[in-house]
Amino acid sequence: xxxxxxxxxxxxxxxxxxxxxxxxxxxxxxxxxxxxxxxxxxxxxxxxxxxxxxxxxxxxxxxxxxxxxxxxxxxxxxxxxxxxxxxxxxxxxxxxxxxxxxxxxxxxxxxxxxxxxxxxxxxxxxxxxxxxxxxxxxxxxxxxxxxxxxxxxxxxxxxxxxxxxxxxxxxxxxxxxxxxxxxxxxxxxxxxxxxxxxxxxxxxxxxxxxxxxxxxxxxxxxxxxxxxxxxxxxxxxxxxxxxxxxxxxxxxxxxxxxxxxxxxxxxxxxxxxxxxxxxxxxxxxxxxxxxxxxxxxxxxxxxxxxxxxxxxxxxxxxxxxxxxxxxxxxxxxxxxxxxxxxxxxxxxxxxxxxxxxxxxxxxxxxxxxxxxxxxxxxxxxxxxxxxxxxxxxxxxxxxxxxxxxxxxxxxxxxxxxxxxxxxxxxxxxxxxxxxxxxxxxxxxxxxxxxxxxxxxxxxxxxxxxxxx
Numbered sequence: 001x002x003x004x005x006x007x008x009x010x011x012x013x014x015x016x017x018x019x020x021x022x023x024x025x026x027x028x029x030x031x032x033x034x035x036x037x038x039x040x041x042x043x044x045x046x047x048x049x050x051x052x053x054x055x056x057x058x059x060x061x062x063x064x065x066x067x068x069x070x071x072x073x074x075x076x077x078x079x080x081x082x083x084x085x086x087x088x089x090x091x092x093x094x095x096x097x098x099x100x101x102x103x104x105x106x107x108x109x110x111x112x113x114x115x116x117x118x119x120x121x122x123x124x125x126x127x128x129x130x131x132x133x134x135x136x137x138x139x140x141x142x143x144x145x146x147x148x149x150x151x152x153x154x155x156x157x158x159x160x161x162x163x164x165x166x167x168x169x170x171x172x173x174x175x176x177x178x179x180x181x182x183x184x185x186x187x188x189x190x191x192x193x194x195x196x197x198x199x200x201x202x203x204x205x206x207x208x209x210x211x212x213x214x215x216x217x218x219x220x221x222x223x224x225x226x227x228x229x230x231x232x233x234x235x236x237x238x239x240x241x242x243x244x245x246x247x248x249x250x251x252x253x254x255x256x257x258x259x260x261x262x263x264x265x266x267x268x269x270x271x272x273x274x275x276x277x278x279x280x281x282x283x284x285x286x287x288x289x290x291x292x293x294x295x296x297x298x299x300x301x302x303x304x305x306x307x308x309x310x311x312x313x314x315x316x317x318x319x320x321x322x323x324x325x326x327x328x329x330x331x332x333x334x335x336x337x338x339x340x341x342x343x344x345x346x347x348x349x350x351x352x353x354x355x356x357x358x359x360x361x362x363x364x365x366x367x368x369x370x371x372x373x374x375x376x377x378x379x380x381x382x383x384x385x386x387x388x389x390x391x392x393x394x395x396x397x398x399x400x401x402x403x404x405x406x407x408x409x410x411x412x413x414x415x416x417x418x419x420x421x422x423x424x425x426x427x428x429x430x431x432x433x434x435x436x437x438x439x440x441x442x443x444x445x446x447x448x449x450x451x452x453x454x455x456x457x458x459x460x461x462x463x464x465x466x467x468x
Contacts, residue, residue: 016194016201016202016203016252017201017202017203017204017252018250018252018253019051019175019176019202019218019250019251019252019253020218020220020248020250021175021218021219021220021246021247021248021250022051022053022173022174022175022219022246022247022248022249022250023161023173023174023175023177023217023219023225023241023245023246023247024055024172024173024245024246024247024249024273024430025161025162025169025170025171025172025173025174025241025245026055026169026171026271026272026273027056027063027162027166027169027170027171028171028271029169029240030162030166030169030239030240031161031162031169031239031240031241031245032064032159032160032161032162032163032164032169032239032240032241033159033160033161033217033225033226033236033237033238033239033241034157034158034159034160034162034164034236034237034239035157035158035160035213035215035234035236035237036157036237037156037157038158038213038234039213040212040213041181041182041211041212041213041214042181042182042211042213043149044116044117044118044119044147044148044149045116045117045118045119045182045183045184046115046116046179046180046181046182046183046184046211046214047113047114047115047116047178047179047180047183047184047185047189048065048066048079048112048113048114048115048177048178048179048180049111049112049113049176049177049178049180049185049189049190049205050065050111050112050174050175050176050177050178051109051110051111051112051174051175051176051202051250051251052065052109052110052112052172052173052174052175053106053107053108053109053110053172053173053249053251053254054103054104054105054106054171054172054173055106055171055172055173055257055270055271055272055273055274056106056170056171056172056260056270056271057083057084057104057106057260057261063080063081063168063169063170063171063172064078064079064080064159064161064162064163064168064169064170065079065080065081065160065161065170066078066079066080066158066159066160067079067080067158067159067162067163067164067168068156068157068158068159077089077090078090078163079114080163080168080170081103081170082098083102084102084103084104085098085099085100085102086098086099086101086103086112086129086136087099088114088127088129088138090144090148096142097127097138097140097142097143098138098139098140099129099136099137099138099139100137100139101131101136101137103131104261105261106257106259106260106261106270106274106289107257107259107261107289109173109175109250109251109254110131110132111130111131111132111133111187111190111191111200111202111251112129112130112131112136113128113129113130113185113186113187113190114127114128114129115127115128115129115130115184115185115186116128116144116184117184118144118145118146118147118148118149119146119147120146120184121146123141123143123146124141124143126143126144126146126148127143127144128184130186130187132191132200133187133191133192133193133200134187160174160177160217160236161174162239171271171273173247173249173273173430174217174219175219175250175251176190176202176205176216176217176218176251177216177217177219178190178205178208178210178214178215178216178217179210179213179214179215179216180208180209180210180211180214181210181211181212181213181214182211182212182214183209183211185208189203189205189208190202190203190205191203201251201252202251202252206229210230210231210232212232213232213234214230214232214234215228215230215232215234215235215236216228216229216230217229217236219246222243222246223243225238225241225242225243225245225246226238226241244434247273247429247430248428248429248430248445248446248447249273249429249430249460252462253429253445253460253461253462254460254461255290255427255428255429255430255446255458255459255460255461256288256289256290256299256413256427256428256429256459256460257273257274257275257288257289257427257429257430258270258274258275258276258277258286258287258288258289258415258425259274259286259287259288259289260274260286262286262287262289262317262318263277263284263285263286263287264284264285264286264318264329264330264331266279266280266281266282266283266284267280267284268280268284268285268286268417270286272424272432273430273432275424275425275426275427275430275431275432276422276423276424276425276432277415277417277422277425278420278421278422279417279418279419279420279421279422280419280420281419281420282418282419283329283416283417283418284329284416284417285329285330285414285415285416285417286414286415287315287317287412287413287414288412288413288414288425288427288459289412290412290413290427290459290460290464291317291410291411291412292374292376292410292411292459292464292468293376293408293409293410293411293468294376294377294467294468295376295377295457295463295464295467295468296373296374296375296376296377296455296456296457296467297373297374297376297456297457297458297459298371298372298373298374298441298448298452298453298456298457298458299371299372299413299425299426299427299428299458299459300369300370300371300372300425300426300448300449300450301369301370301372301415301423301424301425301426302367302368302369302370302423302424302426302432302433302449303339303364303365303366303367303368303369303370303423304366304421304422304423304424305366305421305423306339306363306364306365306366306368307339308339308417308418308419308421308423309338309339309417309418309419309421310338310339310415310416310417310418310421310423311336311337311338311346311414311415311416311417312336312337312338312370312372312414312415312423313334313335313336313337313338313346313372313383313413313414313416314334314335314372314374314383314402314406314411314412314413314414315330315332315333315334315335315411315412315413315414316332316333316334316405316406316409316410316411316412317332317409317410317412318331318332319331319332329351329416330348330351330352330353330416331350331351332348332349332350333348333349333350333403333405333406333409334346334347334348334349334414334416335347335383335400335402335403335406336348336414336416337359337361337370337385338364338416339363339364342358342359342361342362342363343359343361343362343363343364343385343387343392344356344357344358344359345357345358345359345396345400347403349403349405354403357396358395358396359392359394359395359396360393360394360395360396361385361387361392361393361394361396362387362392362394364387368387368388369386369387369388369389369449369450370385370386370387371385371386371387371389371450371452372384372385372386372413373385373386373399373452373453373456374411375399375456376411378399380401380402380407381401381402381406381407381411382399382400382401382402383399383400383402384398384399384400384453385398385400386450386453388450389450389451391453413425413427413459426447426448426449427446427458427459427460428440428441428445428446428447428448428458428459428460429446429447429458429460431447431449435447435448435449436449437449437450437451439451439452440458441456441457441458441463442454442455442457443457443458443462443463443466445457445458445460445462445463446458446460
C-alpha cells in the first residue's frame with residue numbers, strides 16, 4: 001500500500017481516465033459545500049468515494065470530511081480527521097471507529113472510500129474503508145448496531161469539507177467526490193490498479209447507479225462548483241466557494257506545491273492550497289515538493305510587498321534532518337534572486353553564503369510576477385529570471401549557470417523570506433490571486449499569469465512523465 005501511494009503521487013501517472021479539475025477548500029476562509037437536507041435516501045446503506053490532497057495537517061485540530069447533525073436527536077454522523085487520524089463517528093460521540101495509520105503526506109493524492117451497510121449481520125462488515133484500493137483497518141471494533149439508521153438522510157444538511165462552522169472547516173483539495181445512496185460498494189467501482197506500474201488510478205464512474213440522494217461532484221464547472229454530474233440534479237450549495245476555488249491539480253496530474261513537511265528555520269505556516277508560506281518574525285525557507293534533474297521547467301511568484309526581504313529560486317534538498325533544526329538556513333545548495341532595493345543574485349552552500357552579486361537587473365515592485373525558468377537539459381544547467389514576462393538583462397548575463405554542486409542533483413523550487421512577507425507561489429495547479437491571462441505551457445498544463453518561455457513546462461506529473 002505504501003508503495004502504491006508513493007508511486008501514484010510522485011511517479012509517472014498512467015494514461016486512462018483523466019480527472020481535469022479539483023476543488024480547493026481553505027479553512028481560514030470558512031469554505032465548505034453541503035447538500036440541503038437529503039430526506040428520501042437509504043439511512044442504513046451508502047458509500048462515499050473521494051480523492052483528496054491535504055493542504056493542512058495541523059489547523060484546525062479537527063477537519064471534517066463530512067458532517068450531519070440530527071436535530072431533535074442530539075446525534076450526528078461524522079467522518080473526519082482528528083489531527084492526522086481518520087475517525088468515523090455516529091450516534092453522537094458514543095460510537096466511533098478510528099484508524100491508526102496517519103495520512104499526513106501533503107504532497108500526495110489519496111483515494112478514500114467509506115462504505116456503510118448496517119443491515120450486515122457481521123459487525124465488521126457494517127463499516128468498511130479503503131485507501132488507494134486497499135482495506136483501511138480500524139483499530140477498534142466499536143461498530144454500529146445491526147440495522148442502525150442514524151448514519152445520514154435525517155432531513156439535515158450534509159456538510160462536505162466542514163461542519164457548518166469555520167472551526168471545523170478543512171484545508172484540502174477534493175476531486176471526484178461521489179456519494180452512492182443504497183449500496184455498499186468496493187474499490188473496483190471507482191478505481192483500478194494499472195497493470196504496468198501497479199499504481200492505483202481512477203475509473204469513470206458515470207455508469208454507476210447513484211440512488212435517489214446520490215451525487216457526483218466533478219468540480220468541472222467553475223460557475224457552479226457544486227453541480228451534480230450524476231443525472232440526479234442533487235446539486236450542492238456553496239459557502240464562500242466560487243470559481244477561484246477551482247484547480248487543475250488532480251489525482252491524474254499532480255502539481256508541485258509547497259512541502260509543509262519540509263521547512264527550515266522558524267517553521268513558516270503553509271496555507272492557501274500550499275501555495276503561500278508565511279513566516280513569523282525571522283528568516284525561514286520553504287521548498288516545493290517536486291524535484292527534477294532534467295527537463296525545462298517554469299514557475300512564478302507574485303510579489304506581495306516590494307519593500308520586504310523575499311528571495312525566489314531553486315535548491316537541492318537539504319541533508320536529512322537538517323531542515324528540522326533551528327539555525328540551519330540554506331543548509332543545502334541554493335540559488336536565489338530577491339529584493340528589497342534591487343534584484344541581486346545569491347548562492348549558498350551548506351549553511352553559508354558563497355556569493356552575493358549585483359546583477360544590474362533593476363528592482364522589484366509590488367505585484368510584479370517573477371518567473372523562474374530552469375534549463376536542466378543543457379550541457380551546463382542554467383536558470384533565467386523573468387519579470388512580468390521579460391528576461392532580465394544587466395551586468396550579470398543570462399542564462400546563469402547553476403553552481404557546480406547543483407549540476408547533477410535534483411532541484412526543487414525555493415522560497416526564502418524574512419518575517420511574514422507571504423509572496424504567492426504559482427506552480428500552475430492552483431493560483432491564489434485571480435489570473436488575468438490564464439496562460440498555459442505548450443502542453444496545455446498549468447495556469448500562469450505569464451506564458452512560460454517556449455519549451456518550458458509546468459512542474460506536474462504529466463509533464464514529468466514526458467520530459468523529466
